[in-house]
Amino acid sequence: MSRMNDWLRWGASRRGLLRASGLSLIAGALGAAARAQSTVDEPQGYAGAHRMPTNAHGDHGGMITVGEVDYARNGFDPSKVLTDWDQGVVSPWTDGRTLREFTITAQDKEIEIAPGIIFPAWTYNGRVPGPTLRVTEGDRVRINFINSGSHTHTIHFHGIHSARMDGVPGAGEVAPGESFVYEFDAFPFGCHLYHCHSVPLKRHIHKGLYGAFIIDPDPARHPAQAELAAARLLGTPQNAHWQEFVMVMNAFDTNFDEENEVYAVNTVAHAYTRQPIVIDRRRPVRIYLVNVTEFDPINSFHLHANFFDYYDTGTSLTPTLKTVDMITQCQAQRGIIEFTYADHETGPYMFHAHQSEFVELGWMGFFDVRDAVA
């Protein structure tokens, strides 16, 4: 009877004092002597939980989605989305300029955004993000847009164009089964995006209708910075030295409660955790980063163990931010990130949003920095 307060030692320890006094009352009622103790029990039973085994990087201490995404069924692979620039069908245009023609079809499609989670997406060309359109400053761009989806859609380009080509309700909005041709000159150079501008806007964007739209600078138009422009221009020897990737930061509200369940770059949660992005450490890295995350006001990019230069919106050839290791982007904000691992050890280097919430819900990955890449 002297250890009465042990009878209920499963009560929370921070309530130990209350428990002990309560039991001494019982003891008093029985006329028995109780030694009321207000000591706090030692934590027990759970301690091992903090020492649970953590495996290699792929497991990330258990904080990881479980299983594999079927990329074949999705029809797109995040590892390939990184670099598959769509330069369109090229033909000559007036004044020695180039015409680039693209065909984009909006279609409803179920895609696997994390292992086992099927999202009823609306897509451009059956993939999320849509094709990464890459043109050169001053090109004539022609987009044949076909709507094979179940709802009205548009393509609204971030760029300079006429009101008729704006891709909003009333200008270039396309009913299901119909089509429209958007045409404009590619200005200004930079890292841009396109997305559906039909209403309700949130729904049309978060369902998957967006993609990156990159306008490379034309060195001839920037004689003072011709080398810098050439390094950006796809197809030049200067550009070939760079390792370029597109990363569209997106998220998915799978239960339609206007909060995201899954965060990622290029759609699939933990895609680059499972399959790190291989980097040749001798060559510099350039990332075209676009934020289309819906429902959360900002997203961010943080690089581990390194610093980078940042070109907000990519519309300048000199950095807008120098030597930073993290940047934030509002929705539709985008920019170019440049860095190098030349002086680093080889190994896995992490990158992720620096909102822990997004990290833990899928937006993280690794650069696998190697000495030589085949």
Add this chain to the structure above:
Amino acid sequence: MTRAIVQIGGPFAALLLLVAAFFAYEPLRKPFGGTPPPVEELTVERTVLDESGIALKVRAGGTDPVSIAQVQVDGAFWRFTQDPPGALPRLSGAWVLIPYPWVEGETHKIVFVTRTGLTFEHEIEVAWPTPKVDAEALGRLTLAGLFLGVLPVALGMLFYPALKSGGAVTFQFAMALTVGLLAFLLVDTLGSALEIAGRAAPGLKSALLVWIIAALSCLLLWGLTRWRGQEFTPLGLAASIAFAIGVHNLGEGLAVGSAFASGAAALGGFLLLGFTLHNVTEGVGIIAPLLERRPQLSILAGLVCLAGLPAVLGLWLGTFAYTNHWAALALALGAGAILQVIIEVGLLLRRQIGKQSQSRAYPVVFGGLILGVAIMYLTGLLVQI
């Protein structure tokens, strides 16, 4: 014989035909444009926290099998295993094991994300190591159960001499008090049963079963006690009251046990003390029918055990094997038993009063009724889980 087969088999054959016709045409399919998305349900039935992490027993409901695609703990996707693996057919269960470093005394939120992107949330209000089944734990729980059920009933019986010395009016007062007490327990038990049923897997329709089982158990006990068509003896009535209170105490044991197991007990010691005070009145109720005779001590002891020991059983089950569905059904059984006893005691009281002037009896009866309810309510304030 053949005629009987046709008469019975005919309607069944027609029913089968109807089902076949329904699936052949599926009248709802056309106007609603194909098959609508499945309605999924997922309910957590048990939570076990130990050194290997969090284990949750889940049960599927809804129209289609539920596939758990991912599990989030506190807003983070977490590695997990499911046993048995695969999609969960309607009403089937599985254990989900998550090696998560939970924090003692804090709250954790688990979200199951299904294949279709639906989410089901489960909150662990106060994380606490789940007790393991061993001799020590059983011993402690037994002791707690004695405090909860046996001791207060025995204490209540100590009022026997006082009540006995009072005469007919005291007897009526005690019986009325018993009815008041039982009425409180009836509402309390039914309320708990329905509340718990609401937390069970929706597909099991536990709430409906609560009403059915309560009604059936009342009717069954009514029939059983009149099996031979004879009047209730006072001892029989006392035993019926003790049994009904026993089932109620089983429910209290379940509640306290599951609260301890999940760490949700608001005030460990006060909770138990509260139940002890709360249940003293039950002892008075059980001996009330026996005031006109002198029961043997062994009989009183038997009644105490009948009413009190189920609390021990309840604590064991509540701590180690609690599920909302079965707890709700057990409480429903208790509610039915209590209702039956209320009727019995009420009838006895009416016979008693019939022999004398009603103007004298009513104040006594109403006083007893109100006091019975009031005592239970006031001591019930000590009990908050």
